[in-house]
Amino acid sequence: MEETFQSAYQEEEQRLKNTMKEVDRQLAKFTSIPVYTGHDFTEQVLEAGREERRQRLSKIVNEPYFGRLDFEEQGTNQMKPLYIGKVGVDREDYTDQPLVIDWRAPIASLFYSFTGGEGPAEYESPEGVVEGLVYLKRNIVIRQQILERVADTYNRGSDQPAVSDEFLVYRLGENKDNKLRDIVSTIQAEQDRIIRAARNTALIIQGVAGSGKTTVALHRLAFLLYQYKEQVSADKMIIFAPNNMFLDYISNVLPELGVGDIQQSTFSDWALQMLNLDVRLADTAETLEYWFEREGELPEITDEVPGRFKGSMRFMDILRSCIEQMEMTSVPDMDFSPWDGKVLPRAEIMKWFDEEYKPYPLAKRKERVMARIHRWIEMELKKAPSAAVQKERKKKASAREKAYANKWPKYEPLTLYKHIFKAAKGGSVIPDEIRKQIPQSVMKSTAADLKQNVVREEDLPALVYLHVLVNEISGEQRFDHVVIDEAQDFSPFQIALLDLFVKGHSFTILGDLSQGIHAYRGVHRWEEMSQLFAEEHNDYFALTRSYRSTMEIIEFANTILEKGVQSGITAVPVFRSGDGVRLIDYGEDSRKNALQRAMQHLIDKDYRTVSIVTRTLHEAKALYEELKTAGVEVNLIDDGKKQYEGGYSVLPVYLSKGLEFDAVIVADADQDHYGNSSWDAKLLYVGCTRALHELWLMNGSERPVYMEQEAKEVVIHGWPSE
Numbered sequence: 001m002e003e004t005f006q007s008a009y010q011e012e013e014q015r016l017k018n019t020m021k022e023v024d025r026q027l028a029k030f031t032s033i034p035v036y037t038g039h040d041f042t043e044q045v046l047e048a049g050r051e052e053r054r055q056r057l058s059k060i061v062n063e064p065y066f067g068r069l070d071f072e073e074q075g076t077n078q079m080k081p082l083y084i085g086k087v088g089v090d091r092e093d094y095t096d097q098p099l100v101i102d103w104r105a106p107i108a109s110l111f112y113s114f115t116g117g118e119g120p121a122e123y124e125s126p127e128g129v130v131e132g133l134v135y136l137k138r139n140i141v142i143r144q145q146i147l148e149r150v151a152d153t154y155n156r157g158s159d160q161p162a163v164s165d166e167f168l169v170y171r172l173g174e175n176k177d178n179k180l181r182d183i184v185s186t187i188q189a190e191q192d193r194i195i196r197a198a199r200n201t202a203l204i205i206q207g208v209a210g211s212g213k214t215t216v217a218l219h220r221l222a223f224l225l226y227q228y229k230e231q232v233s234a235d236k237m238i239i240f241a242p243n244n245m246f247l248d249y250i251s252n253v254l255p256e257l258g259v260g261d262i263q264q265s266t267f268s269d270w271a272l273q274m275l276n277l278d279v280r281l282a283d284t285a286e287t288l289e290y291w292f293e294r295e296g297e298l299p300e301i302t303d304e305v306p307g308r309f310k311g312s313m314r315f316m317d318i319l320r321s322c323i324e325q326m327e328m329t330s331v332p333d334m335d336f337s338p339w340d341g342k343v344l345p346r347a348e349i350m351k352w353f354d355e356e357y358k359p360y361p362l363a364k365r366k367e368r369v370m371a372r373i374h375r376w377i378e379m380e381l382k383k384a385p386s387a388a389v390q391k392e393r394k395k396k397a398s399a400r401e402k403a404y405a406n407k408w409p410k411y412e413p414l415t416l417y418k419h420i421f422k423a424a425k426g427g428s429v430i431p432d433e434i435r436k437q438i439p440q441s442v443m444k445s446t447a448a449d450l451k452q453n454v455v456r457e458e459d460l461p462a463l464v465y466l467h468v469l470v471n472e473i474s475g476e477q478r479f480d481h482v483v484i485d486e487a488q489d490f491s492p493f494q495i496a497l498l499d500l501f502v503k504g505h506s507f508t509i510l511g512d513l514s515q516g517i518h519a520y521r522g523v524h525r526w527e528e529m530s531q532l533f534a535e536e537h538n539d540y541f542a543l544t545r546s547y548r549s550t551m552e553i554i555e556f557a558n559t560i561l562e563k564g565v566q567s568g569i570t571a572v573p574v575f576r577s578g579d580g581v582r583l584i585d586y587g588e589d590s591r592k593n594a595l596q597r598a599m600q601h602l603i604d605k606d607y608r609t610v611s612i613v614t615r616t617l618h619e620a621k622a623l624y625e626e627l628k629t630a631g632v633e634v635n636l637i638d639d640g641k642k643q644y645e646g647g648y649s650v651l652p653v654y655l656s657k658g659l660e661f662d663a664v665i666v667a668d669a670d671q672d673h674y675g676n677s678s679w680d681a682k683l684l685y686v687g688c689t690r691a692l693h694e695l696w697l698m699n700g701s702e703r704p705v706y707m708e709q710e711a712k713e714v715v716i717h718g719w720p721s722e
């Protein structure tokens with residue numbers, strides 16, 4: 001075995017040397033050709049090709065590839081070693097295998113989809129399905145041109161027929177810094193299927209915590225850009241994420257994959273930038289405080305709570321009916337008379353509005369009708385018997401034209417919205433029978449907000465929709481593809497609205513219902529989203545393997561899911577074992593001392609990122625101050641945070657969603673802080689599943705009952721011996 005390893009290592013060292021030589025030769029050649037800056041079109045095209053080549057070569061110069069797959073295509077009788085890297089580079093003569101194959105190329109999919117076995121494997125090429133035999137699957141780690149590791153995960157004929165997880169486990173065991181990173185060398189078959197799924201489908205992905213949802217979505221964008229170069233462009237793709245700190249956390253992956261320019265935003269920022277509203281947006285902290293800082297039981301979350309109602313398709317339909325109703329009554333109920341004795345009958349104006357300009361959106365129709373009236377006035381003015389009469393009529397017409405325009409409704413989203421909630425000045429243009437469909441409590445609270453000129457995040461989909469109904473969606477507002485991360489916190493209305501902006505229902509929608517801690521506004525079942533699309537336009541995937549945490553942590557978290565959340569979806573761990581989950585009672589010690597001591601223990605173990613997770617923001621702030629005073633260097637993560645610095649942090653559990661840390665300490669894992677409701681259990685589940693290698697839960701009073709049941713073998717009680 002040792003001998004085989006030696007020869008594999010030597011073989012790869014030789015191949016690396018040869019590759020580097022070829023890369024250096026090509027680079028020298030292309031950089032020695034002076035950059036063409038002239039106007040000759042053919043020369044410009046050639047120069048663009050050379051520049052692309054220079055860039056590819058400089059990208060692979062240090063770490064040219066990460067994998068090798070030996071494949072014999074059926075009927076060729078020739079087994080070829082394929083080297084797979086982040087960027088593909090051809091040999092200069094194009095005669096043989098490429099020097100490095102791009103991981104997104106069809107043939108490279110075999111590297112990911114092949115799960116072992118003696119039988120033939122296949123991949124889909126543009127020419128059809130290609131069959132053949134895989135002989136070797138090898139992971140290769142190269143850093144700064146030095147071969148560091150060679151690990152065969154499949155070798156035909158050896159006594160290990162299935163693809164082994166050894167290399168994956170090695171990668172997962174590494175400590176994390178402050179940014180999410182790419183996984184091109186270890187993408188798993190189930191993830192690869194999602195990454196390479198067809199473009200014009202709304203993909204809905206339910207994935208357990210740590211199953212790689214965010215990572216997979218980012219790799220999918222890189223794939224789509226490669227596979228559909230002609231149809232999609234990076235600046236027309238957008239990722240919606242829950243907050244700006246999360247966007248910062250994921251910001252390294254796309255550049256690592258050689259992808260730039262993709263738009264990244266929160267839904268609110270995107271909506272606000274489109275609406276250009278002159279209002280105060282209620283502080284989201286208020287809503288978070290209302291739901292997360294409360295004492296005692298959570299109020300019942302029905303479909304009538306404002307967040308759920310305003311995110312429902314019911315509400316979307318109500319808004320559409322309002323606009324349809326308004327369309328019928330838009331043209332003022334009167335003839336237009338520019339001066340006494342001259343009349344443009346309403347019937348004529350209606351004909352323009354209802355027939356000729358019907359294809360235009362409402363605001364445009366009004367604009368067109370008013371412009372037409374203006375032209376009509378000008379024509380009529382020409383018929384005046386004298387210049388003086390003409391002048392007199394012109395003056396009158398101008399005033400009457402303005403007055404007439406004012407009789408039309410204002411197609412401005414906020415004004416329309418205020419009308420719907422009876423919070424606008426002047427008479428309402430919305431009939432009461434439509435308004436009656438809105439729950440009384442929602443009517444009341446929204447009207448109160450709007451009278452103060454306050455808009456909440458939950459109102460933004462409605463405002464954007466009203467904007468869309470009365471105005472056109474312009475070309476530059478459209479998307480080629482939309483990614484929605486933490487989609488369980490999105491509403492059906494938000495998805496249906498975004499669908500109006502995206503071509504071909506091209507969505508990647510990812511989330512985890514077990515982490516649905518914002519249930520007061522998010523979805524409770526994925527069908528709420530899938531039913532928005534025709535069957536042939538949506539697809540559903542479930543990711544059940546969790547890559548983030550050790551087996552012990554996953555098993556412990558699974559118990560919380562099963563017993564606390566009563567969820568049927570539990571995570572399957574990768575075989576990576578670590579320390580047991582530690583449960584520590586504060587005991588005689590003060591809470592602050594115990595938490596400080598716990599943090600110090602984990603810092604001393606050289607973990608790069610350690611976090612204390614509290615139940616509320618209020619508690620996080622207080623603990624942060626205490627630790628700082630005690631000389632511990634920690635960061636506080638609150639909802640205004642724009643950047644994630646890594647290191648040691650204190651944060652409320654609801655802000656930890658999406659992030660991960662080498663070690664996590666859950667402060668106050670007791671019944672006073674986490675009750676018996678499934679919502680409490682979800683919060684605790686989110687906190688626990690942030691940990692990669694170590695998880696400690698500290699408590700000052702009784703622990704929640706669902707915490708320890710059936711996870712006894714993965715739990716250690718008390719402090720480690722010093």
Ligand SMILES: Nc1ncnc2c1ncn2[C@@H]1O[C@H](COP(=O)(O)OP(=O)(O)OP(=O)(O)O)[C@@H](O)[C@H]1O
Nearest residue numbers: 183186187188209210211212213214215547548658
């Ligand atoms: N195939 C893989 N190879 C190596 N690491 C992986 C793989 N898939 C996921 N990971 C790692 O697992 C961790 C979790 O990934 P990610 O944050 O994308 O998961 P998630 O499903 O979005 O999690 P959550 O829902 O808990 O936020 C990351 O550290 C990621 O690098």
